[in-house]
Amino acid sequence: MSCCAAGTEGALEVERAAHALPSSEEMRLASRSVGEGLYQTDLSLPAVHCGACIATVERALRALPSVERARVNLSTRRVAVVWKARVGDEPTDPQVIARQLASVGYEAHLFMLDDRAGDALRNQLLRAVAVAGFAAANIMLLSVSVWAGADAATRDMFHWISALIAAPALIYCGRYFYLSAWSALKHGRTNMDVPIAIGISISYLMSLWETVHHGEHAYFDATASLLFFLLIGRTLDQVMRERARSAITGLAALSPRGAMVLGADGSRDYRPLDEVEVGDRIAVSAGDRIPIDGLVIAGSSDLDMSIVNGESAAVGVTVGDPVQAGTLSLTGSLVVEATAPARSSFLAEVIHLMEAAEGGRARYRRMADRAAALYAPVVHLTALFAFVFWGLYDGDWKHALVVAVAVLIITCPCAIGLAVPVVQIVAAGRLFKAGIMVKDGSAMERLAEIDTVAFDKTGTLTLGRPALVTADPFDPQTLALAAALGRQSRHPLSQTLAQVADAAGPAFDDVREIPGAGLQASCGPRVYRLGSRAFAGAAAGADHVSVAAPDAALSEVVLSLDGRELATFHFEDALRPGARAAIAALQSQGLSLGILSGDRPGVVEALAARIGIADWKAGLQPGDKVDFIAAASADGHRLLMVGDGINDAPALSAAHVSMAPATAADIGRQAADFVFLRKSLDAVPFAIRASKAAGRLVRQNFGLAIAYNLIAVPVALAGYATPLIAAVAMSGSSIIVVLNALRLNRLELPEEIAVAGTTAARATRLPIGHAA
Structure with a gap:
């Protein structure tokens, strides 16, 4: 399996036909401001496959004076480019970014998270696996007669039939490697598919040479089997990436493709989400998800807000309440006024965070990328050394070529390339399931x-929400009076009091809020005060009282009538x-x-x-x-x-x-x-536990990848691995690395964690010290 996950090359020609370079206006509309005159544009790069690709793309973009930074996400084939709105006195044309990418061999189009692209790629790879498997099986059947000792004429006929079966399989199934390798070479660079393309080509050409010259042995069955196992590896790579990224694709599925926009004349117009503008009025029916962040301007409903707060209990909303994209209207219909474009919604922000976690250039990730970037020249030199050594050693240049092909394939550092990103993907998904x-x-x-x-x-x-813990004396009428006063203020303590009683309370003639002191209200000749003790007990005509806050564990509010204390309330912030x-x-x-x-x-x-x-x-x-x-x-x-x-x-x-x-x-x-x-x-x-576990798995993956190369490379150089065995070993190493990373899914979620004791293993004290 290759860390390139290069199956995208199979769809590359289709992508190129369907997606011309985005225009400057399209790129501006798809960009979002990140402050200080900077904008971020996300572009899809189907041809990105490996660490060398990442280095090439980022180096090319950073060469542009308008680009502040660029980061490639290998798992989504996306590059996030942060660019300056102006360079000097000149405004920036964002299309220069796409043109720069095209100049180094990476055609770009605007990125949209859509799992249908992943499904199409997986289906293409599965078809290629089926074709390669069919070809390999039939060529092996023909080879049985050859191995059984068929006469020369029959042997040659079977070899030619095998060649005719292998040729279309090589073209159809091998295009995933050939297109990627050619794209790299024509722009003066190499990638992991170059040696694989060389290996399968040499294997076929050697067999064709033997057939033309009536040789006894041909390797068409090995060529087809080699393609079969390489494609199995790539298909498994794609499937495992999709499985690891299921949290992100699941989030994307929560966002509707469009919204029902209400016109000023009452008409209804269904628009794609990207065409919904701030200020548009959107109709949301019961059972539908809210497509965009907004404010309820009509209707009421209970919302499933588990995506926002992780709680299963429904939350009621009515006119004036804000709502967030991705939440589900359970019981009623709403009219929502959009307050942000789709690309800036809460759901989009969460998806961006998840994708950033996958694409982060952590220390281990940079190490893996550097190792992958060194891969091509090291592999080519190693294969050349094996070819020359064996040719000079035993004089059998055909055998030397077979050894060189095996070295080309078996030394692919796919396991190293996968060691870090797959762990980060799984870890980010596990953290998301825990609401992080x-x-x-x-x-x-x-x-x-x-x-x-x-x-x-x-x-x-x-929680920043004070709770009433004592009321002295506890009297329902006094509580109703305090609640009626509390409803006149937005102070957190007043709001808490406002919720402790349902009775309406008296009608006040005049209510004033005195900052830093409290509320004063008149009811006929009587004056009520709610606030600090000094304020509530002061003369009724005082407009301001300067009171130092007491150093007490509980917050205190006093209710008074004409300077006489009626009740004292104490509050404590809810833990x-x-x-x-x-x-x-x-x-x-x-x-x-x-x-x-x-x-x-x-x-x-x-x-x-x-x-x-x-x-x-x-x-x-x-x-x-x-x-x-x-x-x-x-x-x-x-x-x-x-x-x-x-x-x-x-x-x-x-x-x-x-x-x-x-x-x-x-x-x-x-x-x-x-x-x-x-x-x-x-x-x-x-x-913290998940991060430490992820770190352990990354180190284990590096160890597994290094151990594989320490064993596999000497075996191939010694001539004990055929190209077919090399393909199986290379794919197997990558699968082991991915399966090891998936062990992170066994980490217990927070609600399942049992805390062993309350004071066990008391930590070393932080040198903060008590306040004097």
Whole structure:
């Protein structure tokens, strides 16, 4: 099996006929802004097969002054190009990117994630396998008579019949290798298909020479069998890649192909998703998935939002509520106003994250690419050496040529080429099943290296939603009064109070919110106040009260009437589900843990005690968190930062690796290397375990690939491997590597993990120290 997965060459001519170079306007429309005058365009490159292809494409694109960076994803045959809108005073024509790719032999068209292309390729490969198998079986039947001692005339006839069967099989089945090899050679480079094309060609030509000269032995059966086994390897490669990428194709299937757009006159027009514009009104029926991010402007429904939050419970939406692409309307019809184009939707963002995880240029991936890039010259020299040595050694140049062909085939470093990407694909899919998005394969490598974890508090260890824990005195009428006041404010504590009672409460004549203090409302001559103790007990005419926040573990709100206290309410931020179990799991892994928070020391200390973290810092500004991370890095610590807010973005960027919940601010999600969709914090220890397991499997794959070459190459050089045996061995090594990577699917998902104890293997304490 080849890491090239070169079956795409079979469809390359069709692709070239169907896809001319995209126009400048098409490329602009398909691009998305990534900030600071930069845009990203994703292009499909069907001819990309191996590490050498990746290096050629990226080197060609980086030579353009308008290209900021370029990254090739081998599994999707896609290149993500980030380019500048302007170079100097001149605007950039994005089509120059496609022209540059065409100049080095890679015709490009706009990338669209579509599993139908993968299905077509798999079917083409299966047909080629069937043809090669049919040819091999029939030639072997004819060879039986030859082996049984047929006379010269019968032998020659059977050889010619075998040649006629093998020739069309070689053309039809071998085109996957020939087209790829020719594309590389005509642009002055080589790839993994060049020696394979040479090998099968020499095998056939040697047999034809023997037939023309009435030789006793021909190798048409070996040629057809060689093609058969090479194609089996490539087909299995394609199938396993599709299986490993099933999470991405599954996500793509959640996105409808189009949307029913409502016109101003009430007409309905079904449009492809790419033609839906911001501001369009879209009709969504019960049972349909929402095609695009938007705002509900009519109707109500219950949504299955498991793709967003990982929860099975339906969420009700009505007019004014935002909805996200990929969610399923269960019970009602909606009219949604589009707020973002399809390429910028939540679902598209998740798919981009998944694909980025596959294409990340991690350290191991770069090592594998460099090894693959050295492959062609090393293999050609090795085969030449074998040919010359055996020809001089025993004078049998025909045997020397057979040995050289076997060397060409058996030394293909397909296993090395697959060692890293297949593990990254499987790992990204496994993390996705656990509700975790990873942006880059290198992030998994960095996560496996950490020794320290620092958490933000609000929105990370907690949900950022305060919960009412005490009401003194507890009186339904007083609660209804407080709830009625709370509905007049958007403050989190007021919103919590607003939900504790259903009664409408009194009608207020006037309501004012005094920043930093609370709410004041009049009902006839009476004045109600809801806020801090000092504010609620102050004179009714006071417009502002300067009160220092008390250093207490619970937040306090007082309700008063004309300065007389009616009730006191205490709130506590709700702990994120799975927080205690996650902390225990991290401690059991021997990691140092701490909290870096901007909240009050009393609140942070109380939370740290609740979840079992001994080290914490409070009252930190964003710059303070960055300074702490820099100091920890200088001391040799490799720190994972888990945070969610805008104020955490600098710390997330500064850390060795970072994670954020899906509820984080946009800038926080963009700065993080991992994003977890579920509410539970058990995503953190699971991601660490998965990353460490992926690292182990990558190292095992490298070991398997190296061991294969240490055994196979000497065997081929010694003349003990025929071309057919070489093809079987090469395919077998790649299959073993892929199967080893698929073992990652056995890693238990977070909800199945049993936390052994709460204080076992207590971690070394992070040098954060208690706040004074």
